[in-house]
Amino acid sequence: MSTIIEPKILKGFRDFLPATEIERKRVIRLLEDAFEGYGFVPIDTPVLEYTEVLLGKGSGETDKQMYRFFDNGKRDIALRFDLTIPFARFMAKNRSDLYLPFKRYHINKVWRGENTQKGRYREFTQCDFDIVGTDCASADFEILMMMRRSLKALEVPGCTIRLNHRGIFNRFLELLSLREQSEEVLRTVDKIAKIGREEVLRLLTEISDAPAALQILDFIQKEETFSATLSKMEKLAGGEDEDTLRLKEIYSYIQELNLEDAFELDPSITRGLDYYTGIVFETFLNDLPSIGSVCSGGRYNNLAGLYTKESLPGVGSSIGLDRLMAGLEELGRSAQKNSHSQLLILNMDKNLVGYYHKLAEDFREAGFRCEVYHESKKFVNQIKFAEAKGIPLALICGSNEKEAGTVNLKNLKTRESFEGLTPEEALKKAGEIID
Amino acid sequence: MSTIIEPKILKGFRDFLPATEIERKRVIRLLEDAFEGYGFVPIDTPVLEYTEVLLGKGSGETDKQMYRFFDNGKRDIALRFDLTIPFARFMAKNRSDLYLPFKRYHINKVWRGENTQKGRYREFTQCDFDIVGTDCASADFEILMMMRRSLKALEVPGCTIRLNHRGIFNRFLELLSLREQSEEVLRTVDKIAKIGREEVLRLLTEISDAPAALQILDFIQKEETFSATLSKMEKLAGGEDEDTLRLKEIYSYIQELNLEDAFELDPSITRGLDYYTGIVFETFLNDLPSIGSVCSGGRYNNLAGLYTKESLPGVGSSIGLDRLMAGLEELGRSAQKNSHSQLLILNMDKNLVGYYHKLAEDFREAGFRCEVYHESKKFVNQIKFAEAKGIPLALICGSNEKEAGTVNLKNLKTRESFEGLTPEEALKKAGEIID
Numbered sequence: 001m002s003t004i005i006e007p008k009i010l011k012g013f014r015d016f017l018p019a020t021e022i023e024r025k026r027v028i029r030l031l032e033d034a035f036e037g038y039g040f041v042p043i044d045t046p047v048l049e050y051t052e053v054l055l056g057k058g059s060g061e062t063d064k065q066m067y068r069f070f071d072n073g074k075r076d077i078a079l080r081f082d083l084t085i086p087f088a089r090f091m092a093k094n095r096s097d098l099y100l101p102f103k104r105y106h107i108n109k110v111w112r113g114e115n116t117q118k119g120r121y122r123e124f125t126q127c128d129f130d131i132v133g134t135d136c137a138s139a140d141f142e143i144l145m146m147m148r149r150s151l152k153a154l155e156v157p158g159c160t161i162r163l164n165h166r167g168i169f170n171r172f173l174e175l176l177s178l179r180e181q182s183e184e185v186l187r188t189v190d191k192i193a194k195i196g197r198e199e200v201l202r203l204l205t206e207i208s209d210a211p212a213a214l215q216i217l218d219f220i221q222k223e224e225t226f227s228a229t230l231s232k233m234e235k236l237a238g239g240e241d242e243d244t245l246r247l248k249e250i251y252s253y254i255q256e257l258n259l260e261d262a263f264e265l266d267p268s269i270t271r272g273l274d275y276y277t278g279i280v281f282e283t284f285l286n287d288l289p290s291i292g293s294v295c296s297g298g299r300y301n302n303l304a305g306l307y308t309k310e311s312l313p314g315v316g317s318s319i320g321l322d323r324l325m326a327g328l329e330e331l332g333r334s335a336q337k338n339s340h341s342q343l344l345i346l347n348m349d350k351n352l353v354g355y356y357h358k359l360a361e362d363f364r365e366a367g368f369r370c371e372v373y374h375e376s377k378k379f380v381n382q383i384k385f386a387e388a389k390g391i392p393l394a395l396i397c398g399s400n401e402k403e404a405g406t407v408n409l410k411n412l413k414t415r416e417s418f419e420g421l422t423p424e425e426a427l428k429k430a431g432e433i434i435d
Numbered sequence: 436m437s438t439i440i441e442p443k444i445l446k447g448f449r450d451f452l453p454a455t456e457i458e459r460k461r462v463i464r465l466l467e468d469a470f471e472g473y474g475f476v477p478i479d480t481p482v483l484e485y486t487e488v489l490l491g492k493g494s495g496e497t498d499k500q501m502y503r504f505f506d507n508g509k510r511d512i513a514l515r516f517d518l519t520i521p522f523a524r525f526m527a528k529n530r531s532d533l534y535l536p537f538k539r540y541h542i543n544k545v546w547r548g549e550n551t552q553k554g555r556y557r558e559f560t561q562c563d564f565d566i567v568g569t570d571c572a573s574a575d576f577e578i579l580m581m582m583r584r585s586l587k588a589l590e591v592p593g594c595t596i597r598l599n600h601r602g603i604f605n606r607f608l609e610l611l612s613l614r615e616q617s618e619e620v621l622r623t624v625d626k627i628a629k630i631g632r633e634e635v636l637r638l639l640t641e642i643s644d645a646p647a648a649l650q651i652l653d654f655i656q657k658e659e660t661f662s663a664t665l666s667k668m669e670k671l672a673g674g675e676d677e678d679t680l681r682l683k684e685i686y687s688y689i690q691e692l693n694l695e696d697a698f699e700l701d702p703s704i705t706r707g708l709d710y711y712t713g714i715v716f717e718t719f720l721n722d723l724p725s726i727g728s729v730c731s732g733g734r735y736n737n738l739a740g741l742y743t744k745e746s747l748p749g750v751g752s753s754i755g756l757d758r759l760m761a762g763l764e765e766l767g768r769s770a771q772k773n774s775h776s777q778l779l780i781l782n783m784d785k786n787l788v789g790y791y792h793k794l795a796e797d798f799r800e801a802g803f804r805c806e807v808y809h810e811s812k813k814f815v816n817q818i819k820f821a822e823a824k825g826i827p828l829a830l831i832c833g834s835n836e837k838e839a840g841t842v843n844l845k846n847l848k849t850r851e852s853f854e855g856l857t858p859e860e861a862l863k864k865a866g867e868i869i870d
Contacts, residue, residue, distance in 0.1 A: 007527035007742035018476035037799045039776040039806030041453035069504030092442035099823035138788045138809040256789035307442035341474040353573045354691035371474030374573040388534035
C-alpha cells in the first residue's frame with residue numbers, strides 16, 4: 001500500500017468543483033422551472049443502450065465517436081451520444097403509457113470520443129425539449145416561446161432567435177433544379193457564419209454553377225423586416241404554399257404577443273441535419289456570436305421511424321449547456337459562489353460545541369443555511385474558512401456570552417459587529433443583513 | 436428503411452417516465468436543500484475514469500461487476516461503480532484548490548453489472564455526503580444531524596438512526612483474542628438482521644469457539660438506554676478509551692438538542708467494510724425494516740491514501756435513493772404527479788390560438804404553470820389530455836367570450852365552473868383554487 005496511484009482523469013473529461021457545480025445546478029433549476037411553466041415534463045433514459053438501437057441507420061462519424069464495447073454478457077452496448085435517439089427509442093417503447101402531444105424535457109450528460117479542443121469535451125451536458133405528436137404552428141410557436149423564456153430566465157443578455165423554414169428553401173432549390181443536391185447545399189449554407197460568404201460561394205459553385213450559386217446567396221440574404229423577408233422568399237420559391245402559410249401563422253402569433261424584436265426570419269439558417277422538415281431555428285448571443293448557436297432546433301415529421309410504424313411528428317430544441325455557460329461566464333453573467341452558506345458559527349470554546357449545534361438548528365429552522373466550525377482552531381483560521389466558502393456572516397459566542405445569554409454577530413464583508421444580541425435578535429439582524 | 440429496430444433496453448436498466456422522474460427530482464431537490472442548509476457543497480466527477488484509478492487496491496468482486504473496456508485510444512477505462520472512490524481521487528487531484536474541512540455532497544448515477552433481482556438495478560443513483568479533513572465528535576454529530584434532517588425533509592415516517600463505534604468492538608475482540616478475525620466477525624454480525632441470531636451464532640462459533648460466540652452475541656445486545664448500552668460496552672471492552680469518550684461526547688450533543696428519540700446506540704451495527712475506523716451508523720424504516728438500511732455510513736481515517744500521501748480523515752453517509760424511493764412508495768408516501776401543470780387553456784377556436792398563447796403568458800408571468808392545447812380537437816379529447824397530465828384547471832374561451840372580454844374557468848376536479856370572468860378575475864380565482 002505504499003505505491004501511490006496518480007489521481008488523473010481522462011482527456012476531455014472534467015471534475016466539477018463546487019463553484020462550477022453550484023452554477024450548473026442553478027442554471028439547470030432555472031431551466032427546469034421555465035420548462036415546467038409550459039407544461040413540459042422530465043424524463044430520463046439509460047446511459048448505456050444496445051449499440052444497434054443507438055446507431056439506428058448508422059453513420060460513419062457517429063460510429064467512430066461512440067464509446068462502444070461488449071459487456072460481461074457479450075452484449076454490444078454503448079454510451080448515449082445524444083438525447084434525441086434515446087428519446088425516439090423511449091417514445092416507441094413507452095408509447096402505450098404516454099398521451100399525445102407529449103412534451104418532454106431531458107437534461108443530462110452524453111459522451112462522444114471527439115478530438116478535444118477549447119470548449120469541446122468528451123463528456124458534456126445536453127438539454128433537449130420537444131413537443132411530439134402534433135404538427136401545427138401553435139406547437140412551433142410554443143417551442144420558440146420556451147427558448148425565449150429559458151434564455152430570459154438565465155438573464156442571457158442580447159440574443160435573437162433566428163428562424164427559417166426548410167420547405168421554402170427546398171422549393172426554391174427545386175426551381176433551380178438542385179433538389180437532389182439540397183442536403184449538400186443546406187450543409188454548405190449552414191457554414192456561412194463560420195467560413196464566410198466568399199467560401200460558401202465557391203463551394204456552391206462547385207455543387208451547381210456560378211449563376212445558381214449567386215441566386216442562392218441572394219435567397220439567403222434577409223431583408224429589413226420579417227414580412228419583407230418572407231415576401232421575397234415566397235416569391236423566389238414559386239409562391240404561397242403550406243410552408244409560407246406556416247411561417248405567416250407563426251408570425252401572426254409573434255405580432256399578437258408584441259414580440260417582433262425577439263424573433264427574426266433568416267433564410268440563411270438551415271441546420272445541417274437532413275432530419276428537419278419544417279421550421280428550423282438558431283440563437284446567437286449578440287455580444288459573443290463566435291461561440292455559435294446556444295439554442296437550436298426545428299420541426300421533423302417522423303421522430304421514431306426507426307423503432308415504430310407510428311408516425312410521430314414533432315418540434316424540438318436543444319440548449320448547448322456547456323457552451324452557453326462558458327458564454328455567460330465570458331460575458332460576466334455567471335454567478336460565482338463557493339457555497340450557499342450564510343452564517344458560520346465560530347468555535348470559540350470546545351465545551352460549547354453542543355450549544356453551537358443547537359444555535360445552528362435554530363437558524364436552520366428559521367430558513368438560514370449555516371454551519372458550525374468543528375474544531376476550536378485559531379480565530380484567523382476560522383475566518384479564512386468562512387472567506388474560502390464566501391460565508392457573509394459569523395456568529396461569535398464564548399463562555400462569557402453564553403453565560404450572559406448573548407451572542408455577537410459579525411458581517412464579514414463590511415467588518416461591522418453587532419454585540420450582546422440575544423439569539424432571537426441575532427436571527428433578526430442576520431435576516432436583515434442577508435436580505 | 437422499412438425494417439424496424441426493436442426499441443428494447445438493457446436488463447437492469449430503466450426508462451424514467453414523467454411521474455417517476457418528477458418524484459426523483461422532487462426528492463433530490465429536497466435533499467440538496469437539506470444538505471445546503473448545513474453548508475455542504477455539490478461536486479461532480481466523470482462517469483468514465485481510468486480503470487487503474489477506480490480499481491485501487493482492487494477486489495475480485497468489484498472487478499467483475501465493473502463496466503470496463505478499452506476506448507478508441509486503447510485506454511483501459513470503466514464506468515464508476517460508486518461515488519466514494521471518485522471522491523477520494525477528486526480530493527487528491529484537486530486538493531490545492533480546496534479548503535479543509537471540505538463538506539461535499541454528490542448525487543448521481545453509478546453502474547454495476549450485478550445479477551438483477553427485485554429492486555436491484557445495474558444503473559442506480561447514489562447520494563453521498565462527507566466531511567473530510569477533521570476527526571472530531573462535532574463532525575460526526577453533524578453527519579448524524581444531516582441524516583435526520585434529510586429524512587425529515589422527505590417526510591420519511593418512523594425511522595431511527597442506529598450508531599456504534601468500530602473501535603469499541605475491536606477492543607472487545609482483542610480481549611477475546613479475536614483481533615485477527617475481526618473483519619470476519621464484523622461481517623458476520625452485520626448479517627444478523629438478514630440471517631438471524633441462530634445462524635450468526637453458528638458462523639461465529641466456526642470463526643472462534645462456542646463461548647466466544649456467545650460473548651459476542653451478548654456484546655451486540657443493546658440495553659434500554661443509550662447510556663446503559665454504552666456502559667456495558669465500555670465494561671466489556673476493557674474500560675474507557677478514546678472510542679467511548681467519542682461516543683459520550685456525541686451523546687452529550689444529542690442530549691443538549693433533546694434528540695434522544697432520534698438516535699440509538701446499537702452494538703450490532705458494524706457495516707461490512709473494513710474501510711471504517713470510528714463511528715458507524717444505519718437507518719431502518721420502522722414500518723419497512725425488510726428493505727434494509729436507507730442511510731448508512733461511518734468514520735474513516737484515510738480517505739484518499741491510494742492517491743496521495745496526505746492523510747484525510749473523514750466521516751460520511753450515503754442514502755440509497757432507489758431503495759428509499761421504493762420504500763416511500765410502498766408506504767404510500769411518494770407524490771404521484773404526471774406533470775406540474777396547473778392550467779390548460781382549451782383550444783375552442785383555431786383563430787384564437789395567438790390569444791390563447793397571450794393569456795398563457797399572462798398566467799406564467801403571475802407564477803402559474805400552464806399550457807395551451809395546440810389543436811382545435813373535440814372538447815372531450817382536450818379534457819382527457821388534462822386528466823392524463825393531472826391538470827386541475829381549464830380555461831375556456833371561444834369567440835363569444837373573446838368578444839365580451841371574458842373567459843370561463845373550470846375546476847376539473849370538482850367540475851365547478853366560473854363563467855364570465857375577466858382574465859384578471861380568472862387569474863385571481865385560479866390562484867384561490869390552486870392554493
